[in-house]
Amino acid sequence: MxxxxxxxxxxxxxxxxxxxxxxxxxxxxxxxxxxxxxxxxxxxxxxxxxxxxxxxxxxxxxxxxxxxxxxxxxxxxxxxxxxxxxxxxxxxxxxxxxxxxxxxxxxxxxxxxxxxxxxxxxxxxxxxIRLQPLVVYSRDLPPVTEPEDLIDLDIASIRGSGTSMALRKLQDDYPELTWQEATDVEVADLLGFIEEGRFDAAVIHAHDFKYNRLFFPGVEDGFALGDPLxxxxxxxxxxxxxxxxxxxxxxxxxxxxxxxxxxxxxxxGHDDYLEYVGARRFIQHVRELLPDFSELFREAARETGFDWKLLAALGYQESHWDPDATSPTGVRGLMMLTNPTAEEMDVDNRLDPAQSILGGARYLRELEERLPEEIDEPDRLWMALAAYNVGMGHLYDAQEIAEMRDGDPNRWADVREALPLLQNQEWHSKVSHGYARGGEPVVYVRNIRRYYEILNYVDRSQKQFYQRDEQPPEEEDSHIFDTVPPIL
CATH class of the missing domain: 3.40.190.10 (Periplasmic binding protein-like II)
Structure with missing residues (x-):
C-alpha cells in the first residue's frame, strides 16, 4: 500500500x-x-x-x-x-x-x-444543534455548486468554528485546495469581504448565512460542505x-x-421579516387596511406632534397593520410594544389598536427627546426610528463609532454607515453595548422612509412615486488571515 x-x-x-x-x-x-x-x-x-x-x-x-x-x-x-x-x-x-x-x-x-x-x-x-458548513460565494462568479468549483478561488474561513475542519477534510480529496483563515473575524466580516471582492468565497455555517443574508445581497449560497458538525x-x-x-x-x-x-x-426559522414587501402590495394594503386605522394615527399624531403618515409607516413596518401581531420574542400589537414599554406608555392592552398606536407614538417621541440637542431634523427623526428598532444604547454606540471614523455623530448619514459595524467584532468590542444586528435598523429606517414617501404621494393623489436605494458602506480590512497551503 x-x-x-x-x-x-x-x-x-x-x-x-x-x-x-x-x-x-x-x-x-x-x-x-x-x-x-x-x-x-x-x-x-x-x-x-x-x-x-x-x-x-x-x-x-x-x-x-x-x-x-x-x-x-x-x-x-x-x-x-x-x-x-x-x-x-x-x-x-x-x-x-x-x-x-x-x-x-x-x-x-x-x-x-x-x-x-x-x-x-x-x-x-x-x-x-447541527452546524452545517456552507459554501457561499460572490454573485459575480459563475455558480459554485460542487467542490471542484472551489479550486483556484480565494476562500476565507473562521479558525476554530469547525468550517476549517470541513475544508481540511475536503483537502484530503482535493490536495490542491487552499484557503485563508483568521481568528479575529466574524461571519459579517467574511460576507462583507466577498461583496467587496477581497475574497471569492467563504465557508460559514448555514444558520449564520440565514441570519445575515438580507444585508449582503451580493453573496449567494453555494452548497453544503461535508457532514454537519x-x-x-x-x-x-x-x-x-x-x-x-x-x-x-x-x-x-x-x-x-x-x-x-x-x-x-x-x-x-425565519430570515425575511425585514424584507421590503414591494410598492404594489403596500398600496393595496393602503386601500384595504389603512382606512380602519387612519383616524387613530391622526389622533396619535395630534397628541405627539408627528405626521400621521409617518406613524402609519412605522406601524406598517412593525406589523403590516395587524393589531393582533405577536413576535416570537413577545412584542405584540400593531406597534409591536414590549410589556415594559407598554406599561411605561400607559398601555394596558397591547392588542387594542388605539392604545398601541398612541403608545408607539409616545415611545417614539420619548426616544427623540432623549437624543442630544445638537441633532437637527430630519436626522433626529431617523435616529429615533433606528432606536425604536435596535435600542437607544446601540444607537449611542453607533454615534460613538461614527465619531471614531471621523464622521459626524449628529448626522444620520454617518450614523447609518456606522450601525452595520456593530456586527463586526473589530468595532463592537470598542463600545459599551457590544454586538448588535446593526444592519437591521438601517433597513428598518429605509423601509419606513419608503412607506412614508409612498403615503405622501398617495395622500396628494399622485400615481408616481420615487424609491431610493442606499448602498452599505465599505469597510477597511484590518484583519490578518493565515493561508492554509495545498497538500503537495
Whole structure:
C-alpha cells in the first residue's frame, strides 16, 4: 500500500474514532459513569454559573429588549434549572473562550463551539444543534455548486468554528485546495469581504448565512460542505463530570418537551421579516387596511406632534397593520410594544389598536427627546426610528463609532454607515453595548422612509412615486488571515 494512502487512512480512522468516542461519552447514561460533584457543588454554593461566550448573534448579544441570543436563552434556562444566577463573560474568538474555560476557571464555554475531541483538557455536552458548513460565494462568479468549483478561488474561513475542519477534510480529496483563515473575524466580516471582492468565497455555517443574508445581497449560497458538525458546550475535564451530565439531562429534557425546537425556530426559522414587501402590495394594503386605522394615527399624531403618515409607516413596518401581531420574542400589537414599554406608555392592552398606536407614538417621541440637542431634523427623526428598532444604547454606540471614523455623530448619514459595524467584532468590542444586528435598523429606517414617501404621494393623489436605494458602506480590512497551503 502506498505510504501516502496509508497515512490518509490512518488520519481518517483516528478522526472517526475520536469523534465516535466523544459522542458516546456525551450520551452515555449518568449511572454508568463515576464522577465527582465538586464543580456542580461549587456552583450551587457560590450561587451563579460562570459562562464564557462570544458576542455574536447565535450566542449572546444585547438585543432590542435586553440580553438575547440562542445560546444565551439556553444558558439562562440552564441556570434557572440549577437554581442559580447566570454570569456571562465574553471573549473575542473561539480559542479565547476555550482558554478562558481552562485557565480563568469558567464553568463552561458556549460560543457555537463544534464538538472537537482532539483536546484532552475539555469534555463536551451532547450535541445541541447541527452546524452545517456552507459554501457561499460572490454573485459575480459563475455558480459554485460542487467542490471542484472551489479550486483556484480565494476562500476565507473562521479558525476554530469547525468550517476549517470541513475544508481540511475536503483537502484530503482535493490536495490542491487552499484557503485563508483568521481568528479575529466574524461571519459579517467574511460576507462583507466577498461583496467587496477581497475574497471569492467563504465557508460559514448555514444558520449564520440565514441570519445575515438580507444585508449582503451580493453573496449567494453555494452548497453544503461535508457532514454537519455538532454544536456543544465545553467543560474543563479536570473538574469531574457532574456539571456536564447535569447539562445533558437538561438538554435532553428540552428536546423531549419541545423547548429546544421552539428556540431553534425562533432564532433560525425565519430570515425575511425585514424584507421590503414591494410598492404594489403596500398600496393595496393602503386601500384595504389603512382606512380602519387612519383616524387613530391622526389622533396619535395630534397628541405627539408627528405626521400621521409617518406613524402609519412605522406601524406598517412593525406589523403590516395587524393589531393582533405577536413576535416570537413577545412584542405584540400593531406597534409591536414590549410589556415594559407598554406599561411605561400607559398601555394596558397591547392588542387594542388605539392604545398601541398612541403608545408607539409616545415611545417614539420619548426616544427623540432623549437624543442630544445638537441633532437637527430630519436626522433626529431617523435616529429615533433606528432606536425604536435596535435600542437607544446601540444607537449611542453607533454615534460613538461614527465619531471614531471621523464622521459626524449628529448626522444620520454617518450614523447609518456606522450601525452595520456593530456586527463586526473589530468595532463592537470598542463600545459599551457590544454586538448588535446593526444592519437591521438601517433597513428598518429605509423601509419606513419608503412607506412614508409612498403615503405622501398617495395622500396628494399622485400615481408616481420615487424609491431610493442606499448602498452599505465599505469597510477597511484590518484583519490578518493565515493561508492554509495545498497538500503537495
Amino acid at each position: 502506498p505510504k501516502a494512502l496509508l497515512s490518509h487512512l490512518l488520519r481518517y480512522h483516528r478522526r472517526y474514532l475520536l469523534t465516535s468516542i466523544a459522542l458516546l461519552l456525551a450520551l452515555i447514561p449518568d449511572r454508568q459513569i463515576t464522577h465527582s460533584g465538586t464543580q456542580l457543588e461549587a456552583i450551587r454554593e457560590r450561587d451563579f454559573l460562570s459562562v464564557f461566550s462570544r458576542n455574536t448573534p447565535t450566542t449572546y448579544y444585547e438585543g432590542r429588549h435586553g440580553p438575547t441570543g440562542f445560546e444565551y436563552e439556553l444558558l439562562h434556562r440552564f441556570a434557572n434549572h440549577l437554581d442559580v444566577s447566570l454570569s456571562m463573560e465574553t471573549r473575542s474568538d473561539i480559542q479565547g473562550v476555550l482558554d478562558a474555560v481552562l485557565h480563568d476557571r469558567g464553568d463552561l464555554g458556549a460560543a457555537a463551539l463544534p464538538l472537537d475531541p482532539s483536546n484532552p483538557d475539555l469534555i463536551y455536552s451532547q450535541p445541541i 455538532s454544536m456543544s458546550w465545553a467543560f474543563p475535564a479536570d473538574r469531574g463530570l457532574a456539571l456536564q451530565q447535569e447539562a445533558n439531562r437538561f438538554l435532553t429534557m428540552l428536546k423531549r418537551n419541545g423547548t429546544l425546537d421552539d428556540l431553534i425556530n425562533r432564532h433560525f
